[in-house]
Amino acid sequence: MVNANMVKNDIIWTPSQDVLENSALAKLARKWGLDPRDYEAMHRRSIADLGAFWGEMWDVLGVIGERGEVVFQPDPNAWMTGAKFFPDARVNMAENLLRQTGDAVVAIERDEAGHRAEITADALRARVAQAADGLRQAGVGPGDRVGVVLPNRFESLISLLAATSLGAVWTSCSPDFGTQAILDRIGQVRPKVVMAQARFRYGGRDHDISERLSEIAARMEGLEQLVMVGEHSVETAIPTPDFASYGDPAAPLTFTRVGFSDPVYVLYTSGTTGAPKAIVHRTGGVLIGMMKEHQMHCDMRPGDPVLWYANNAWMMYHWLVATMASGAVPILYDGAPIVKKAGELDGTPLWNAVAEEKLSHLGVSPKYLATLADMGYEPARDHDLSALRWLMSSGSPMAPHQYDWIVEKVTPSEGYASISGGTDLMGCFLIGAPTLPVRRGTLTAKPLGMAT
Template sequence: MDRSVLWSPEAGALRDSGLARFARNCGFDPADYEALHTWSIADPGAFWSRLWDFAGVKGDKGSVALHRDPAAPMTGAQFFPEARLNVAETLLAGADPACAVIECDETGARAEHSAAALRAEVARIAHGLRAAGVGPGDRVGAVLPNRLECLVTHLASLAIGAVWTSCSPDFGTTGILDRIGQVQPRVLFVQPRVRYGGKEIDLTARLGDVAAQIKGLETLVTVGEGTPESPVPVTTWESFGSPGPLEFEPRRFDDPCYILYTSGTTGAPKAIVHRSGGVLLQKLKEHMLHGDVRPGDRFLWYTNTAWMMYHWVVASMGCGATLVLYDGAPVLKEAGGLDCGQLWRAVERERLTHLGISPKYLSTLMEQGYRPGDAQDLGSLRWLMSAGSPVSPQQYDWMYDAVKADMGFASISGGTEIMGCFLLGSPLHPVRRGRLTVKGLGMAVNVFDERGAPVRGRPGELVCTEPFPSMPATFWGPDGDARYRKSYFAERPEIWTHGDHATLYPDGSAEIHGRSDCTLNPGGVRIGTADIYNVCAQFPELEDCIVFGRPVEGDEEIVLCVKIAGQQAAGPDLAQAIRRRLRVECSPRHVPSAIYCVSDIPMTVNGKRVENAARSVVSGRAVANLGSLANADCLAEYASLTKRVPL
C-alpha cells in the first residue's frame, strides 16, 4: 500500500467526471491521462478547439485555431485569430437559473439571486457605463468588497467590451494608485464603508484621495453610505444606469478584458493585460475538467476582489455552478478566543461542493486545534482547494483527518500572469501527500536544470515550452511588450520561465519549493524556502515564520525569523529543535545560521510572505515598494536584526 496516497477517486469518476467525458470526446481512454496530455500540447490548436466546443463557449471561433510564427513560436502564437466572443455572455449563459449567486458575510447575512435578476442588474449597469461614454477597450475600475455589486460591475464591463480592473478595499491609497491609477479608468466604483473582522471601516477620505489623483477619471459611483469629496462627478449605485436589454459586444479573441497586477514586492506592480478568449478558455478548462465543476454545484473561494482567484472562481458560473460570495474575515476574534467556523458553517448552510482556501488559513485552524469535520456537517463537500503558496505535507495530513476523508484535494499553482494554473488537481488521480496532482491539459510544463535540460525527481526551474491562450497580451504602459518578454522569456528565448523552483516526479505529480527569486543558495546549493516552511509548520509553538538569505563574504547564510504563538516563550531549546528537525528531514544545508524571534511577518495584502522585503531590509537595502505590504511597519524590527543575538 502506498502510504503517500491520501485519497483515490471512485470508479465512477472514469465514467461521469467532466475530464473523463472530455477524454472520450477526443478519442482517448480516460485512464490514460498521459496520452491525453501529450496530445493536448503536441496539437494545441486541436485541443483548445475541442475544448471550446465541449465548454459551450458562445460566439464564433472561426476556421483557424492556432496561427504559429516560426520565428516566435510562443510570443508570436495567435489562437483563434478569426474568433468573435464575449466573456460575460458565456458566463451568464451558464449561470444556474434558479440560484446563480449567493451572497453571505461574516455577520451571517445572506441573499440569493436568480440568473434573471443577475442579468437585469448587469444590463442596468452596462447601460450606465455606455451612457457614461465607456466603450470597448476603455477601463472600468472597482474598489469593492466581495459582494454582488462587484460581480455586476465585472460582468457589465465585459458585456460592453470594456476592460475591468479591481483593487480590494483593504489596499491603501498608494496601493490603489500604484495599480488602478496606472490604467486610468473612466469610471470607478467604490464602497466608502465596509466591514471586516467585526469592525466598521470608513474609507471615505481614502477614496476621495484616490479619485482626486487618477488621471482621466470621469465618474465615481458609490455603493452604500458615504460620499467621498471628489473633483469628478459622484453618483450612487441606485441611480447609475437604467433598465433595458442586455447586449453583448463581440470581441476578438486577443482583445483585452482584464488588467491584473503583480504583488509589487520587487518594484512597482506590473499591470498585466489579459486576453478575452484566452482567460475564458483557461478558466473553463480548469473548472470543468480539473475541478470537476458540474451544473448544480456550489463554489466558494475565500478571496478578496484584487486577487486572481476572484476572477477565477467567477468563471464557475459558466459551468452551471452557483457562485457563493463571502464578504468578511474567515476567522473572527471573540472574547473567548478565535471563531474559526465561518467558512465551514457556509459549507453546511449552502451545501457547498467546492471550497477554496489558503495554506495560511489552514495553519491558523491547525494552531487553534479546530476540526471542521467535527464541528459542521461537510457531507456536500467534494473538493477542497488551495492556492497562494505551497501546502505542507503536514497540512495534507490534517485536512484528511480533521476536515474530511472522502473528498478530493487540489493544491493549484500558476499565477496572476496566466490567469490559471500550470499544476492542479484531477478527478481521475489520487491525492498524494505534499504533491500537486497533475500538469494542466494544454500546458507544456517541464522542469529544467542549470544546463537547460529537463529533469525528473530533482528540483529545477518550472517552465512551459509550448504556447497557451492565456499568456498575457502585454504589460500596460510604455514598452509593455518589451517588459513582458523580459519578465518571462529573457532567460530562455521563446520558453516561458515562470520563476518557481519545482520538482516533477515520474508519476506526473509535482512539488513547488518556492519562488526562484527567493531560492536560498548557501554554499552554492539551491534550497527552496517551502522545504523549511514545511518543517516549521510542524511546531505548534510557531504562529508563522519567514526565511531568507543574508549575504556574507563570498556566500549567503540562511536566516529564519519566527513569530511565536500566543503567550509561549521562545528560547534556545526551540531553536535547537527546529535546527535538528531541519537537519534530519531536509539536510544540513537547510539549517539556518541564525534564528530570531520577531513580532510579525511581512505580508502582502493577499497574505503572502514577502521574503524579498525582509532580505532587503536586513541587507541594508531599500524595499522596492512598501505600498504592496499589508504591514510594512514590521520591517523596522528586521532592520536591527544583525545587532541582536540570535536564539
C-alpha cells in the same frame, strides 16, 4: 476514498467510480479511446496538436461566440509570443458568464457577520443591464477601463459583468488598500469610471474610506465618474452617482463581442520589487482556459456551489466568478475567514458556508488550514461536510503533514488539489486531475494543453 494502507503509501485519496464514469475528464478520455486513469497519455495528446485540442475544447466546454475557421496560427520566427489562437474569433466574457436565464439562483453572497443573500439568473441579468447602461451613458465602450474598489459582494460581480458586457476592461483593488496602493495600480490604466464602496466591515470592525476615495478621485488622471455603493461622505469635483440608480432599470442586456486576444482584465504585480506592474489579460484565453480548468481539472458540474476565499484584487476572484460559464454557483464571501467572538478565535465562518450551502468545492490557502490546525479546530466535528467533493488550496506550498490533517479533520472522502499558477498567467501551471489519486505532499498534474 482512503484507508490506512493508502496513507502509508502516500496516497490519501483515489477517484470514486462516479468520477471515473461521469467527470468531464473521464468522458474526454473515453472519447479519445483512452483509459481515464492514463492521464499521461491524455496530456501527451493534448499538446501534440494544439489546434486540434483547443478547437475541440471550444466545442466540448461550450464556449459562446463565433469561433472562426482558424484555431492555431503558429509563428516560426516567434514560436511563443507570435503564435495566435482563434485569430478570427469573437467572444464576450459576460455573455458566457450570464448564459443562464430564469429563476435559478446563480450567485450567493455571505459575510463574516452572518449575512446571506442570493440572486437569480434573471435578476442578475437585469442588474447587469442597468449598470452597463450607466457605463454606456458615461461613454464607456470597448477597450475603456473601469476600475473598482469594492468588497466581495454582488456589486463587484455586477460591475465586472457590466463592464465586460460592453467590451470594456475591468480592474480592481480591495477596499483595504491604501490611497497610494490604489493609485499605483488602477491609476496606471486611467479608468474612465471607478465604482467604490466607502463603508464596509472586516475582522469585526467597521471601516469608512470616504476620505481616501476623495483623495483618489482628486489625483487619478482621466477619471470622469466615481460611482458610489451605499452611504458615504466623499467630497470630489467629479460626479458621484449612486450605484443603485445608475443606468436605466429597463435597459436591455446586450453583449459586445470582441476579438479573442482583446483585453478583458488588468491585474497587478505585488509591488515588492518596485512599483506594481500592470498585467493585461485577454478575453478568449482567460475564458477558455478557466472553463477547461473548472470542468476538466476540478470536476465542476452544473449547479455546483463553489467558494474560493479571495478578495476581488486576487486572480482567484476572477477564477471563482468564471465558474458561472460552466453552470456552477459562486459563493461570494466578504470578510475575515477567522473572526473573534467573546475574545476567542472563531474558525466557523467558511465551514458554516460549506455546510449550509452544501458546497461541492472549497478553495483556501495552506496558511488558513495551518491556522485552523494550530487552533485545534476540526471542521468535520461540528459541520456536515458530506456534500464537499473537492478541497483546493493555492497561494503557497502545502506541507505534507497538512494532507494528513485534511484526511483526519475534514473528511477522507473528498478529493484534494494543491494548485500552482499565478497572476501573470491567470491560470494554473500545476493542477488537480480528478481521475488520478492524490499523493501526500505533491501537486497532481500538468494541465491539459500546456507543455509545462
